[in-house]
Amino acid sequence: MNPYLAGIGLGLVLLAAFVLVGRGLGASGAFNAIIAWAVNLMAPEHARSNEFIAGYLGDGSSSPLKSWLLFEVVGVFAGAMVSGLLAGRAKVTTEKGPRVSVRTRLAMAFAGGVLMAFGAALARGCTSGQALTGGALLNLGSWAFMMMVFAGAYAVAYFVRWQWR
Amino acid sequence: MAMMAPLLKYGVFGDEASLVVAFLIGIGFGFFLERAGFGSARKLVSQFYLNDLAVFKVMFTAIVTAMLGVTYLGWLGWLDLSLVYLVPTYLMPQVVGGLILGVGFVVGGYCPGTSVAATATGRVDGLIYVLGIFAGMFAFAELYPLLKGFYLSGSGEAMTLPGTFGLPYGVVVFAVVLMAVGGFYGAGLLEKKFAAAGE
Amino acid sequence: MPGWISRLTLNQKLAGAALLLGAAALFASPYPGSKVTLDAKELSLIVASEADHVEAPELAAWIIEGRGDYRLVDLRTPAEFDRYHIPTAQNIPMSVLTDAGLGRQETLVLYSEGGIHSAQAWMLLRAQGYTAVYMLKGGLDEWNDQVVFPVIADNPTPEQRARDERLRSIAVFFGGQPRSAAATAGAAAASVAAPAAMPAAPKVVAPPSASGAAKPAAKKKKEGC
Numbered sequence: 001m002n003p004y005l006a007g008i009g010l011g012l013v014l015l016a017a018f019v020l021v022g023r024g025l026g027a028s029g030a031f032n033a034i035i036a037w038a039v040n041l042m043a044p045e046h047a048r049s050n051e052f053i054a055g056y057l058g059d060g061s062s063s064p065l066k067s068w069l070l071f072e073v074v075g076v077f078a079g080a081m082v083s084g085l086l087a088g089r090a091k092v093t094t095e096k097g098p099r100v101s102v103r104t105r106l107a108m109a110f111a112g113g114v115l116m117a118f119g120a121a122l123a124r125g126c127t128s129g130q131a132l133t134g135g136a137l138l139n140l141g142s143w144a145f146m147m148m149v150f151a152g153a154y155a156v157a158y159f160v161r162w163q164w165r
Numbered sequence: 166m167a168m169m170a171p172l173l174k175y176g177v178f179g180d181e182a183s184l185v186v187a188f189l190i191g192i193g194f195g196f197f198l199e200r201a202g203f204g205s206a207r208k209l210v211s212q213f214y215l216n217d218l219a220v221f222k223v224m225f226t227a228i229v230t231a232m233l234g235v236t237y238l239g240w241l242g243w244l245d246l247s248l249v250y251l252v253p254t255y256l257m258p259q260v261v262g263g264l265i266l267g268v269g270f271v272v273g274g275y276c277p278g279t280s281v282a283a284t285a286t287g288r289v290d291g292l293i294y295v296l297g298i299f300a301g302m303f304a305f306a307e308l309y310p311l312l313k314g315f316y317l318s319g320s321g322e323a324m325t326l327p328g329t330f331g332l333p334y335g336v337v338v339f340a341v342v343l344m345a346v347g348g349f350y351g352a353g354l355l356e357k358k359f360a361a362a363g364e
Numbered sequence: 365m366p367g368w369i370s371r372l373t374l375n376q377k378l379a380g381a382a383l384l385l386g387a388a389a390l391f392a393s394p395y396p397g398s399k400v401t402l403d404a405k406e407l408s409l410i411v412a413s414e415a416d417h418v419e420a421p422e423l424a425a426w427i428i429e430g431r432g433d434y435r436l437v438d439l440r441t442p443a444e445f446d447r448y449h450i451p452t453a454q455n456i457p458m459s460v461l462t463d464a465g466l467g468r469q470e471t472l473v474l475y476s477e478g479g480i481h482s483a484q485a486w487m488l489l490r491a492q493g494y495t496a497v498y499m500l501k502g503g504l505d506e507w508n509d510q511v512v513f514p515v516i517a518d519n520p521t522p523e524q525r526a527r528d529e530r531l532r533s534i535a536v537f538f539g540g541q542p543r544s545a546a547a548t549a550g551a552a553a554a555s556v557a558a559p560a561a562m563p564a565a566p567k568v569v570a571p572p573s574a575s576g577a578a579k580p581a582a583k584k585k586k587e588g589c
Binding site for chain 2: 001003004006007008009010011012013014015016017018019020021022023024025027028031032034035036039050051052053066068069070071072073074075076077078079080081082083084085087089090091092093094095096097102105106108109110111112113114115116117118119120121122123124125126127128129130131132133134135136137138139140141142143144145146147148149150151152153154155156157160161163164165
Binding site for chain 3: 235236237240246333334339
């Protein structure tokens with residue numbers, strides 16, 4: 001799809017979120033909610049004593065899984081699957097460059113996820129929540145974040161090009 | 166002109182229904198992410214090798230669309246912008262977090278939202294990436310006592326570009342549109358130059 | 365459509381549209397700002413009918429019941445709030461009230477020291493579009509007088525005894541105690557000075573149901589991304 005048209009579609013979805021529920025999109029927050037729920041399940045006292053996790057548990061009156069973001073992310077999964085199936089782009093595969101093995105690629109993917117989690121936790125969001133949402137709302141921190149994401153990515157891209165070429 | 170939106174804040178529906186709304190919005194989000202081809206790590210990282218600048222195009226088109234929408238709806242008095250949640254600014258953690266996230270992006274090939282989209286279309290690396298996020302979040306939570314000081318540094322207030330730079334809202338909106346359209350033109354030129362070197 | 369427009373590519377048309385909309389937006393001021401319109405007649409009728417009040421004993425009953433369908437707002441300064449506040453109340457000082465971004469459909473119960481600020485805040489919030497706003501009649505002064513330090517009879521009749529027991533248990537719940545009718549006659553100023561420190565008891569006793577009522581305060585950190 002023409003990237004500009006896809007962007008307009010995405011922008012309208014974001015606008016719908018603003019108009020319907022007064023908040024924007026997101027993704028990383030859903031992972032936090034799941035972690036909080038899991039830790040609380042297995043070690044409730046530890047969860048309560050950890051300030052970061054406790055924040056997602058609130059006063060305990062409702063499960064951290066009843067999170068707007070979590071439901072949204074489940075929707076992302078569903079929507080992407082539909083689009084992928086319609087376009088014939090859905091197949092079980094590992095995206096990687098020709099010179100690297102699947103194992104290495106998967107290890108890098110895992111490492112990338114770990115880094116991403118730290119980045120998103122510190123920044124209170126990721127590209128969906130901060131860059132897209134905050135960008136549209138002219139949020140100062142979000143714009144700073146966005147620029148740093150591009151900076152960090154461009155800076156390191158050269159050093160991992162063996163993964164993709 | 167009466168304020169009617171955000172609908173949730175005006176009581177048009179409740180918290181339970183908003184979860185359903187979340188799911189539906191998520192579907193739209195995931196659908197367009199995949200439409201743009203962002204379920205593929207190779208497509209995403211092409212941005213950072215200047216072959217295919219779709220990430221920039223999609224992202225900034227979305228930002229401009231929503232931004233113009235919010236501006237006009239607010240101006241018309243249909244949307245009460247003060248009721249739309251603005252994430253508080255913690256400048257240093259956000260700057261550092263952004264850098265780390267950028268590195269994670271090229272190393273892993275995805276960001277949280279696109280990794281979910283990738284997993285949904287069968288990418289094994291997307292799934293492993295998701296597992297990495299879980300591991301990283303858990304590690305962050307465990308390390309939180311050490312990181313707390315840095316995590317909380319900054320104003321913690323909701324700050325906007327117009328507010329901070331003392332510019333009228335509309336001027337900033339126009340500036341963003343100019344920058345985006347200019348950027349799209351430049352992106353087209355860069356792609357022509359570097360496209361051959363890619364896939 | 366003029367020839368040159370139809371000869372543009374889709375992308376060029378999109379860019380043109382964006383630039384036009386952006387330029388027009390130069391004049392936009394999307395924030396509602398602080399000027400509001402109020403319907404004077406409607407509000408004066410509501411004030412006259414006294415439908416805008418909540419009595420102190422009513423509020424006390426709600427708190428004990430653990431009702432969670434309203435938000436109790438303390439309009440005083442943070443310092444005053446820390447010294448003493450009604451359990452389950454949230455501190456939103458007068459000066460930031462209109463910026464607090466509370467949902468328009470929420471039920472709000474406002475209180476201040478005596479009731480003047482809460483009356484003024486009531487008017488402002490109604491003008492902003494909140495419809496379910498109520499004031500605690502008499503403010504903290506009434507609260508102390510009727511709930512925390514209620515007057516009980518010195519020689520109670522059987523019916524009075526039952527009532528007094530109820531008042532006593534409510535008073536104790538909120539960290540206070542009843543006063544005798546005789547003593548009150550002379551020491552009129554006692555109730556105002558009374559809760560010198562925030563009684564620890566109510567905060568601890570209240571939690572299981574009442575803190576569930578504190579929907580705003582203990583809410584999950586959901587609003588992140």
